[in-house]
Amino acid sequence: MPSGTPLTPCNRKYLGSKRLLRGRIADRIVEAAGVPGAFLDGFCGTGAVSLEMLARGAERITAVDNLRSNCAILRGACGAPTDPAGCARLSGLLEMLNGLAPRDGYITESYAGTYFTSPNCRRMDAMREAIERLRADGAVSAVEHEWLLGCFLLAADRVANTLGQYDAFLKHLDTASTVGGRHVRDGRVTDPFVLRPLAAVPRGGVVTVVEADLAAGPELPVVDVVYLDPPYNGRQYCDNYHVLENLARWTRPELRGRTRKFDRTGLRSPFSTRRGAAGAFAAVLHRVRARHLFVSYGSEGILPREAIANMLSEWGAVIVHEEAYPVFGNGAGVSQRREVTELLFHATRRG
Numbered sequence: 001m002p003s004g005t006p007l008t009p010c011n012r013k014y015l016g017s018k019r020l021l022r023g024r025i026a027d028r029i030v031e032a033a034g035v036p037g038a039f040l041d042g043f044c045g046t047g048a049v050s051l052e053m054l055a056r057g058a059e060r061i062t063a064v065d066n067l068r069s070n071c072a073i074l075r076g077a078c079g080a081p082t083d084p085a086g087c088a089r090l091s092g093l094l095e096m097l098n099g100l101a102p103r104d105g106y107i108t109e110s111y112a113g114t115y116f117t118s119p120n121c122r123r124m125d126a127m128r129e130a131i132e133r134l135r136a137d138g139a140v141s142a143v144e145h146e147w148l149l150g151c152f153l154l155a156a157d158r159v160a161n162t163l164g165q166y167d168a169f170l171k172h173l174d175t176a177s178t179v180g181g182r183h184v185r186d187g188r189v190t191d192p193f194v195l196r197p198l199a200a201v202p203r204g205g206v207v208t209v210v211e212a213d214l215a216a217g218p219e220l221p222v223v224d225v226v227y228l229d230p231p232y233n234g235r236q237y238c239d240n241y242h243v244l245e246n247l248a249r250w251t252r253p254e255l256r257g258r259t260r261k262f263d264r265t266g267l268r269s270p271f272s273t274r275r276g277a278a279g280a281f282a283a284v285l286h287r288v289r290a291r292h293l294f295v296s297y298g299s300e301g302i303l304p305r306e307a308i309a310n311m312l313s314e315w316g317a318v319i320v321h322e323e324a325y326p327v328f329g330n331g332a333g334v335s336q337r338r339e340v341t342e343l344l345f346h347a348t349r350r351g
């Protein structure tokens with residue numbers, strides 16, 4: 001593998017990531033349903049649960065999310081080579097990209113001095129353009145392209161001047177990282193932007209990553225176990241991760257406003273709206289084709305616990321597990337730990 005400690009898709013700040021809960025969730029799934037041959041991870045985000053189920057021996061995993069940035073990182077990790085020749089080739093490509101001369105471009109014009117330092121934007125401009133050119137010239141395969149893009153997005157997230165989401169940036173790119181107990185700048189923001197390898201995932205099963213809007217009615221595969229982890233509050237993921245999404249799509253659209261957002265029409269999720277959440281949830285349940293269905297949801301979410309239990313009870317017999325879970329954040333820039341309860345519903349299909 002190329003130099004630098006490899007990163008996994010979970011090595012990033014992601015709201016609602018099940019990185020810390022994935023072991024408990026997988027335990028519950030395997031206890032109740034055994035190791036699934038076929039597993040569907042709807043709303044996969046970082047892919048924490050998919051990768052945990054892969055490590056537990058699940059054979060065929062379908063992971064679905066509507067953000068291209070999430071899909072690229074997970075696809076890249078799942079396609080990473082493990083053979084010496086493949087690793088050496090990717091190592092050489094990362095070395096070449098890390099050695100490119102910085103240059104001005106779309107990223108510098110768009111984000112310098114806000115989400116990233118200007119020197120890092122210039123490094124990113126050189127590398128992002130080169131990754132696209134490698135693919136356009138046929139010098140890398142589609143899988144290698146996703147791997148390089150995954151490395152790029154994880155590296156960008158590491159030097160971003162945010163508190164884990166991009167609906168705002170921290171104001172002070174050139175001060176100490178904490179002033180008077182307030183977090184004003186990410187300590188890593190001035191580290192140079194450097195691509196690090198994306199680690200290969202456990203071998204054995206096959207992970208298929210699908211970029212799709214689950215509210216738009218795609219047919220779901222027949223599987224043994226479905227796990228759904230929809231957004232549960234009003235904060236749209238396309239707002240929270242618009243910068244990474246824009247870097248992944250690379251269509252270089254016009255950006256607007258202080259937070260430099262692109263037009264996200266088509267990416268807004270009904271699961272993050274009070275009007276749409278119940279209907280969207282019911283519509284997805286209707287399409288689930290599995291014996292076991294697991295749903296994660298926050299106790300402070302838009303849909304009350306009883307509403308979810310009622311919808312699931314039409315589908316099968318329901319039990320609910322509770323997990324106390326520490327989260328950060330109580331106002332912009334203040335990192336305070338508090339506990340919420342994460343609910344894991346399990347419904348077993350009748351008949």
Ligand SMILES: C[S@@+](CC[C@H](N)C(=O)[O-])C[C@H]1O[C@@H](n2cnc3c(N)ncnc32)[C@H](O)[C@@H]1O
Pocket residue numbers: 014015016017018019043044045046047048049064065066067070212213214215216229230231232237238269270271
């Ligand atoms: C709570 S997060 C899932 C976190 C994930 N389980 C993990 O461990 O990283 C919800 C995810 O749903 C995705 N999402 C939101 N609306 C969606 C939709 N309509 N169709 C597909 N994915 C959607 C978001 O992009 C986000 O990644």
